[in-house]
Amino acid sequence: MGLKIFNTLEREVVEFVPLDPAGKKVGMYCCGPTVYDFAHIGNFRTFVFTDLVRRYLDFKEFDVTHVMNITDVEDKIIRTVRESDTSLKEFTRRFEKAFLEDMDALGCKAPTKKPRATEYIGPIIKLIKKLVDRGVAYQASDGSVYFSIEKYRGCGCHYGQLVNLNFGEMRTGERVADDEYEKESLADFALWKARVPEDGEVFWKSPWGEGRPGWHIECSAMSTELLGKSFDLHLGGEDLKFPHHEDEIAQSEGAFEYGDGEHFVKFWMHGSHLLVEGKKMQKRLGNFFTLRDLTSKGYQPREIRYLMLSAHYREQFNFTFDGLDGARSALGRLDDCLLKLGETAAGEGTADSDVISAFERELDDDFNVAGAWRVVFDWIRDRNKELADESVTAESAANALATWEKINSVFGIENVEAPVPPEIQSLAEERQAARKAKDFQRSDEIRDQLAAQGWVIEDTPKGPRVKKA
């Protein structure tokens, strides 16, 4: 069975065939965070999407090198550093740490490599030098180095691979006016920004004088440095298609020699944005959430992850609190079933290959997570039926758990069981004694008391089961 993905480059769903002749190694690059603030759940939708791709490639037994950059030098960062007492490093490391903690909480596997832009200034300069030497970049009178789209196109290269560009028809809004540099053409973009007083102590030496890298160049430099001039997969949010990814292509294909049919990146994948209650997330609308905002409201990261994994990555997704509550219920159903299976299981199980291949068939189809969840929930219902009519054996339960483990290696919905505190446990025991004595008034009192503390009791034929509400 082969994986098919929507390749932005081709604008259609195509078979995923890695560059590696053995079909084993996969180089994957994801545009990571700019660490100037806590990331919001919209950002995390993209990272949960890239994690799904990463995990599924692992599941398919590809040998994946997953690179995610950390952008730790950028206009907003420099401004904030200047306005505060911290150093660039101190400031960015703080948010990098927070970002990685959030990623971990959301069940995202750590990328193989997490290069920081500031630690790749050498390769960045090397790459810009290549572009200047090849005549597709120039230093302007302001000292900055720009990429010339005209010269690039003149070399027979194609600018506008990911989006259909029509510069004449484009709206050049306020954002261009902000960018007052001495460029030859409006479409040109900065590779190296000459040092200005506002940059403070944030600068590096280069053949073009002191300055700092432009936005796009870091990704070209780090990806080609770590994955080679051609690699398999590049992912990011849909807003990055243009200009960021388009410029990455231009910088890389402008700098390196590519043979016929060779490209910087073979497959591009873009995740759609998250809306909140039907609207774009904006601070002034009050619908701007970080992961920490949600966890402080009592939501669990796994619930957020589940919610994000309930919609196709190329569909715009509407985040709602109703949806988040629904995610909790759905996960509760999974947890309960798995808990019961765990109580019965013994020995090493074997995953049910029919279920796994049905699951795989769905994900092979450009990550049809909804279809995959259908397979999971149909399977859960069957397991519950067996549990209800007591036809589950220690072996079948173990097999079911092995099946789940395989599924969960892709979905990564952690099920951390809260340990039952001793005082809760003793209350539960007291209630059970009251029940035995048919003192239902007392036992219901205790149940209410437990509920008030966030614990629920389920009476089963095997005795009471205490779990977190």
Added chain:
RNA sequence: GGCGGGGUAGCCAAGUGGUAAGGCAGGGCUCUGCAAAAGCUCCAUUCGUCGGUUCGAUUCCGUCCCCCGCCUCCA
């Protein structure tokens, strides 16, 4: 204005040229001391609009309406 993605039950969300998965919420029943959990069951004659093609369209074509994203340092 240019480019792109959508409109499927109360909500979220798959899907197919042959008569609508799954999840959440809701109703009923079984089980239970009562619950909870679970099971069974009900819940879109209908897939934004209007036309067309077809034996048959939600699925193909065209029209229109609406929503959303990008258009130069935002995932």
